[in-house]
Amino acid sequence: MVPLVSIAGLSVAFSGVPVLRGVDLALQKGEALGLVGESGSGKSVTWLAALGLLPRHAQVSGSVRLEGREILGAPATALDRVRGGRIAMIFQDPASALNPVLTIRKQLCEALALHRDLQGNAVKAEARRLLDLVGIPDAARRLEAYPHEFSGGQVQRIMIAMALAGNPDLLIADEPTTALDATIQAQILELLSTVRRELGMAMVLISHDLGVVAENCERVAVMYAGRIVEQAPSNQLFADPVHPYAQGLIGALPPLDGPRRRLTAIPGTVPDPAHMPSGCAFAPRCTLAAEPCGLAAPSLAPIADDRSVACIRAEASRRALLGIAAE
Amino acid sequence: MSPPLVEVSAISRSYAMRSGMFGRSAAVHAVDGVSLAIAKGETLGLVGESGSGKSTTGRIVLGLESPDRGEVRFQGKPMAAAETAAWRAQRARMQMIFQDPLGALDRRLPVATQIREPLDIHGLGTSAEREERVRELLRAVELTPAHGGRYPGALSGGQRQRIVLARALATEPDFLVCDEPVSALDVSIQAQVVNLLADLQARLSLTLLFISHDLRVVRQISNVVAVMYLGRIVEIGSADDLFARPAHPYTQALVSASPASGRRSAGRIVLSGDPPNPAARPNGCAFHPRCPRAIARCASEVPTLAAVGGNRQVACHLVTGAATRDAA
Numbered sequence: 085m086v087p088l089v090s091i092a093g094l095s096v097a098f099s100g101v102p103v104l105r106g107v108d109l110a111l112q113k114g115e116a117l118g119l120v121g122e123s124g125s126g127k128s129v130t131w132l133a134a135l136g137l138l139p140r141h142a143q144v145s146g147s148v149r150l151e152g153r154e155i156l157g158a159p160a161t162a163l164d165r166v167r168g169g170r171i172a173m174i175f176q177d178p179a180s181a182l183n184p185v186l187t188i189r190k191q192l193c194e195a196l197a198l199h200r201d202l203q204g205n206a207v208k209a210e211a212r213r214l215l216d217l218v219g220i221p222d223a224a225r226r227l228e229a230y231p232h233e234f235s236g237g238q239v240q241r242i243m244i245a246m247a248l249a250g251n252p253d254l255l256i257a258d259e260p261t262t263a264l265d266a267t268i269q270a271q272i273l274e275l276l277s278t279v280r281r282e283l284g285m286a287m288v289l290i291s292h293d294l295g296v297v298a299e300n301c302e303r304v305a306v307m308y309a310g311r312i313v314e315q316a317p318s319n320q321l322f323a324d325p326v327h328p329y330a331q332g333l334i335g336a337l338p339p340l341d342g343p344r345r346r347l348t349a350i351p352g353t354v355p356d357p358a359h360m361p362s363g364c365a366f367a368p369r370c371t372l373a374a375e376p377c378g379l380a381a382p383s384l385a386p387i388a389d390d391r392s393v394a395c396i397r398a399e400a401s402r403r404a405l406l407g408i409a410a411e
Numbered sequence: 412m413s414p415p416l417v418e419v420s421a422i423s424r425s426y427a428m429r430s431g432m433f434g435r436s437a438a439v440h441a442v443d444g445v446s447l448a449i450a451k452g453e454t455l456g457l458v459g460e461s462g463s464g465k466s467t468t469g470r471i472v473l474g475l476e477s478p479d480r481g482e483v484r485f486q487g488k489p490m491a492a493a494e495t496a497a498w499r500a501q502r503a504r505m506q507m508i509f510q511d512p513l514g515a516l517d518r519r520l521p522v523a524t525q526i527r528e529p530l531d532i533h534g535l536g537t538s539a540e541r542e543e544r545v546r547e548l549l550r551a552v553e554l555t556p557a558h559g560g561r562y563p564g565a566l567s568g569g570q571r572q573r574i575v576l577a578r579a580l581a582t583e584p585d586f587l588v589c590d591e592p593v594s595a596l597d598v599s600i601q602a603q604v605v606n607l608l609a610d611l612q613a614r615l616s617l618t619l620l621f622i623s624h625d626l627r628v629v630r631q632i633s634n635v636v637a638v639m640y641l642g643r644i645v646e647i648g649s650a651d652d653l654f655a656r657p658a659h660p661y662t663q664a665l666v667s668a669s670p671a672s673g674r675r676s677a678g679r680i681v682l683s684g685d686p687p688n689p690a691a692r693p694n695g696c697a698f699h700p701r702c703p704r705a706i707a708r709c710a711s712e713v714p715t716l717a718a719v720g721g722n723r724q725v726a727c728h729l730v731t732g733a734a735t736r737d738a739a
Contacts, residue, residue, distance in 0.1 A: 295670030
């Protein structure tokens with residue numbers, strides 16, 4: 085089966101400084117994939133590059149295929165049909181993505197006119213249906229309201245409605261709940277999973293919050309310094325992370341129940357993209373690093389069905405984890 | 412038991428807010444009758460969503476703002492009047508750490524100068540002693556004296572928060588108010604700062620008021636946790652117990668909304684409605700319009716914080732009502 089989207093060797097550099105260093109990723113139809121990692125790891129850049137949304141001075145190379153057809157470097161006319169139509173994107177700060185001086189109806193109808201063959205009253209009816217779908221009460225009246233008349237959670241709902249306007253096959257949600265309060269975050273995540281189920285849409289959920297990703301995605305890819313370092317089904321990744329960075333991330337998360345333990349903080353900081361260490365980028369912070377780690381960057385290699393990891397010490401790392409668990 | 416280091420009794424603070432350019436001004440009750448006590452060396456965690464009044468509470472406790480009603484006592488004594496010598500002496504013993512370390516630091520000064528500033532202001536030690544103290548503080552936050560010569564822009568977010576922490580510790584305070592101190596940091600760096608804060612607390616027997624929306628971080632560091640909703644405390648109890656067995660429907664929803672890194676938890680409580688607006692506070696229990704269990708009484712009568720056994724207090728008609736029936 086041809087995957088919905090397949091990314092191969094995607095690299096991005098800004099003025100000669102590499103920020104994305106060879107990302108391989110495949111996404112099946114209807115699948116929910118989580119992308120986790122710290123700021124600067126390349127989670128957002130991956131998708132901005134794939135959709136041709138980076139500024140012109142960014143040097144992008146590699147391949148991004150949508151159902152087998154190359155879209156990286158495709159002409160603007162072809163990309164315009166992909167963006168919003170096949171692949172839609174929502175961002176962390178929904179308020180700045182809407183035009184404050186236009187009503188919600190204007191903005192929703194604009195998206196509908198671009199991507200759907202609808203005329204006159206049908207456009208307005210569809211806009212109303214979309215607002216209903218994302219749970220904005222009294223949709224008919226609220227269509228005439230301006231963005232500032234909605235709360236933060238409602239604005240994110242409206243952004244989701246706009247993203248759904250083109251009936252996309254894939255929704256990229258970039259930190260969609262980071263700016264929202266906990267109880268509102270729960271509402272938005274529930275909405276996203278309901279919509280996804282009903283429309284059979286695939287989703288990429290970009291988040292720094294491991295818990296959010298674990299609960300909403302079937303598969304997770306962990307990124308570090310512009311590369312994917314581990315890829316696994318969610319439940320397996322959280323029960324048994326293999327890459328030392330993935331282990332570190334999970335260990336750094338304070339538990340909400342059970343006994344309190346000292347957090348296992350990862351020492352040091354993320355490397356500066358302009359001064360990337362040679363070999364494995366995580367080696368300077370890794371407790372298991374050995375001499376060969378500094379020689380060559382490990383590539384993402386399969387370790388089980390549907391699991392792959394980029395670490396030459398993966399076996400040792402796994403043993404170390406089992407040792408901790410046995411204590 | 413020793414008397415609490417910090418005692419807050421029934422503080423309230425409201426602001427006048429005008430709706431629209433010509434609208435009538437209305438009072439916004441940011442904090443409404445909050446009482447807290449923090450024992451020496453302990454941490455009280457304050458959680459709640461935006462607009463719940465947790466930051467205002469922190470500012471009042473520190474004396475950055477004065478309450479309309481109620482009072483704050485530090486070591487049994489009321490806060491001295493602002494700008495007096497007694498106030499300055501008291502303020503040296505309590506410090507604040509904010510969420511955004513870059514905003515709290517001056518970008519044009521080397522960080523060592525900024526760590527030294529409180530020592531200069533409060534006239535502590537000779538010049539040589541101050542220099543030595545700065546080096547000692549840098550080591551205490553696990554940085555090297557070389558970091559002291561840098562400017563905030565040349566440090567990472569985690570390092571900047573360490574500098575802010577070092578500066579706050581310069582006057583050897585007894586009490587720190589931390590307002591979302593790790594919220595802006597990445598998970599791995601967050602763990603470093605949380606561990607550091609716990610170590611420093613143990614070593615210097617610091618007392619903390621830890622304000623955060625992140626339940627996990629709050630549980631990690633707190634002995635007692637208070638949950639705020641629209642300016643009032645709705646539930647307070649020991650950290651482990653509160654998160655394991657939340658009693659107030661709002662706390663239950665908050666705990667349930669905090670995603671677990673295991674499998675999807677069954678029976679998630681998703682609250683309907685928007686986050687509360689402090690300018691339009693509902694009658695009765697402020698939470699009742701969003702509460703899945705609200706009864707008629709909740710819309711008319713404000714529940715008061717009442718003990719429900721152990722050291723737990725809950726402000727909910729359903730919970731405390733049930734408790735009184737059990738006792739009868």
